Amino acid sequence: MNLLELYKRANRVPGVGKGAFSLAFALKAPYFLTIAPTVVELRPNHAEVRVRNWWGVHNHIGTVHAIALANGLEMAMGALAEATIPAHLRWIPKGMELEYLALSDSAMLAVADTDPEAWTQPGEIAVRVQATRSDGVATVRGVIRLHVSERKRAAVSASAG
Incomplete structure (x- = not known):
């Protein structure tokens, strides 16, 4: 099950679904926990x-530190x-300009x-970010x-099943 499906499933549980999903997602990169994040909306390209x-x-x-915001923006990205x-593609961050x-x-x-057409082939993708x-x-x-490249064949087969 992919992340978007997990998010949709978690949001069906009133009161705790969003928080449980956010905690589980933040645990994939535990540094995210420092910002006490909540994923409030998730869909393709947003x-x-x-x-x-x-x-x-x-x-x-006494204000929210800029690096904490960079952490939140990276989590959203x-x-x-x-x-x-x-x-069939994979991604890795390449750089950040704020x-x-x-x-x-x-x-x-x-x-x-992002724009939908950005994800059609390998290359560089610019994800627009903003903290409000x-x-x-x-x-x-x-x-x-982001640097986007082809997955190896075995990884594509495993993720499809």
């Missing part, structure tokens, strides 16, 4: 992750990639987006670049 505003992610001025990529636009002083929404405060102000904006 993902949203809520980053909690708590002292464990604060910087020296990874969820998007897993929900979108065709079975602009810090404003103070992040609330719970944050980390959003990742609860008042709608974008505080971080940028791109995470």
